[in-house]
Amino acid sequence: xxxxxxxxxxxxxxxxxxxxxxxxxLFAGQMDAILGYVDKLNELDTADVxxxxxxxxxxxxxxEDAVNPSIGVEKALANAPDRVDxxxxxxxxxx
Amino acid sequence: MKFQPVIGLEVHTQLxxxxxxxxxxxxxxxxxxxxxTCPVCLGLPGALPxxxxxxxxxxxxxxxxxxxxxxxxxxxARKNYFYPDLPKGYQISQLEEPICRKGWxxxxxxGQEAKRIGITRIHMEEDAGKLVHGDVPGLxxxxxxxxxxxxxxxxxxxxxxxxxxxxEAVAYLKRLHRIVTWLGICDGNMEEGSFRCDANISVMPVGxxxxxxxxxxxxxxxxxxxxxxxxxxxxxxxxxxxxxGSVVQETRLFDPNxxxxxxxxxxxxxxxxxxxxxxxxxxLVIDADWVQHxxxxxPELPEHRRQRxxxxxxxxxxxxxxxxxxxxxxxxxxxCVAFHHNAKAVSNWLMSEVTRALNDSGAAxxxxxxxxxxxxxxxxxxxxxxxxxxxAKTVFEEMWKNGGEPQAIVEKRGLAQVSDSxxxxxxxxxxxxxxxxxxxxxxxxxxxVLGFFVGLVMKASRGKANPALVNELxxxxxxxQ
Ligand SMILES: [Zn+2]
Numbered sequence: 154x155x156x157x158x159x160x161x162x163x164x165x166x167x168x169x170x171x172x173x174x175x176x177x178x179l180f181a182g183q184m185d186a187i188l189g190y191v192d193k194l195n196e197l198d199t200a201d202v203x204x205x206x207x208x209x210x211x212x213x214x215x216x217e218d219a220v221n222p223s224i225g226v227e228k229a230l231a232n233a234p235d236r237v238d239x240x241x242x243x244x245x246x247x248x
Numbered sequence: 249m250k251f252q253p254v255i256g257l258e259v260h261t262q263l264x265x266x267x268x269x270x271x272x273x274x275x276x277x278x279x280x281x282x283x284x285t286c287p288v289c290l291g292l293p294g295a296l297p298x299x300x301x302x303x304x305x306x307x308x309x310x311x312x313x314x315x316x317x318x319x320x321x322x323x324x325a326r327k328n329y330f331y332p333d334l335p336k337g338y339q340i341s342q343l344e345e346p347i348c349r350k351g352w353x354x355x356x357x358x359g360q361e362a363k364r365i366g367i368t369r370i371h372m373e374e375d376a377g378k379l380v381h382g383d384v385p386g387l388x389x390x391x392x393x394x395x396x397x398x399x400x401x402x403x404x405x406x407x408x409x410x411x412x413x414x415x416e417a418v419a420y421l422k423r424l425h426r427i428v429t430w431l432g433i434c435d436g437n438m439e440e441g442s443f444r445c446d447a448n449i450s451v452m453p454v455g456x457x458x459x460x461x462x463x464x465x466x467x468x469x470x471x472x473x474x475x476x477x478x479x480x481x482x483x484x485x486x487x488x489x490x491x492x493g494s495v496v497q498e499t500r501l502f503d504p505n506x507x508x509x510x511x512x513x514x515x516x517x518x519x520x521x522x523x524x525x526x527x528x529x530x531x532l533v534i535d536a537d538w539v540q541h542x543x544x545x546x547p548e549l550p551e552h553r554r555q556r557x558x559x560x561x562x563x564x565x566x567x568x569x570x571x572x573x574x575x576x577x578x579x580x581x582x583x584c585v586a587f588h589h590n591a592k593a594v595s596n597w598l599m600s601e602v603t604r605a606l607n608d609s610g611a612a613x614x615x616x617x618x619x620x621x622x623x624x625x626x627x628x629x630x631x632x633x634x635x636x637x638x639x640a641k642t643v644f645e646e647m648w649k650n651g652g653e654p655q656a657i658v659e660k661r662g663l664a665q666v667s668d669s670x671x672x673x674x675x676x677x678x679x680x681x682x683x684x685x686x687x688x689x690x691x692x693x694x695x696x697v698l699g700f701f702v703g704l705v706m707k708a709s710r711g712k713a714n715p716a717l718v719n720e721l722x723x724x725x726x727x728x729q
Binding site: 167169208209211212213217219220224225229230235237239243244 | 273290299379386391527
């Protein structure tokens, strides 16, 4: 097993996901199968191949530094569960 | 046991672009909360970031000016974490392939040799939003989120752990601050957070080559606080070790009110950011032509200019240092010198009268009401003997307050220096006649009294008499029995 139940629990905690025990076991098996499949690539010699960061061979997509109108406070806050004035309101965060 | 502090700095500089790094929203500071947002910087589903080309150009400039290697190939990565000021749940940054690597800056503390501080890397990233607590009515027990700052472009400049004291750290920061403002890529406003610093601090026994466990002090936003925070942290760590304890690797917050640092419990959990290349942003490829072009566009850098002021213009080191504190001052100085080739006199005026007036009014040098050609003309008039240095200060004040050319002011107000020996002699005669007692003192060998007479003559001429001539004529008259 490359992926253990502990790995899934750890990643779920990083992603703030609450998984049941059954789900954790299910995902561990599925992820392990996926990684096992991808592992086939290790049969190839990739010493001289740059790690692929992007699937499409493209580079340098830019925009010029021009200001576009924003969508406005009302639209920005339209889906907010809670707001005060122009702020989103969230549970208190203290440093 | 003696301890040696080891310090590395991570500086975030906000870039002076008009729009954000991945969307067209404005970067203006201080607008209504959330008024400068769009689907991209709000992290709405399906919105796609597109890189602002100017950010890349600024990063290349910063890299070249700090002696870095500009990466031919670099990529953006997602740094994953959850915090209310980060709407996407990740920050777009660079990890394994940053745009600049392996640079350096030289610092020099007074009375010491110059020291080279390594720069590990410079990378581009987006800023997070801003959280407010308490100071908004209605927030009550909640926090407010303003995403105007989210997605504004930052350069993070990471130094090697080469710094050994808070003074070195501050000297390095000031050098870096001067470079980014000099290049015009950052406004350098520390109060508004445009230039802020995280410090990694550890201590080790003197002579050891094993680094101690480090603590990271977050977001210190003035040179003074950086010094305070580092000094406090060094003492805290030494005391801890001497008491038999050990330093914990953690993030700490500096409290300017108490001058101390404290542990940030909210960030206690070790971070695992799970960086991975951002599939929404294609790799960045910078070819030699681009770098060369950027190189040509660089302004003459402060260090080079400082040297030139010393070798070409013959300025003392102190003057050269002060005049290259900012590009605005250096430009102003050189414009003056172009009009009137008395570099030292221009330097003196800039460092005294002009600086004082700027400080009093709170204006920056680019908004100086007396323009370089006018200041040069004023100094030229002193050098030609048309006005005295003292009168020149009056003229300068007038130019500062009401504008106008120095020559016109001198004429209008009748301030021209009197170099007519007959007129001066007449005044001297009067002064001597009225102060015979002091004349006797002088003749009796008390030569200091000369100053008293010079003062009276200058006063009687309302400051207009040529001081050199006054001295000469006075001496002649006083010595005659
Ligand atoms: Zn936006």
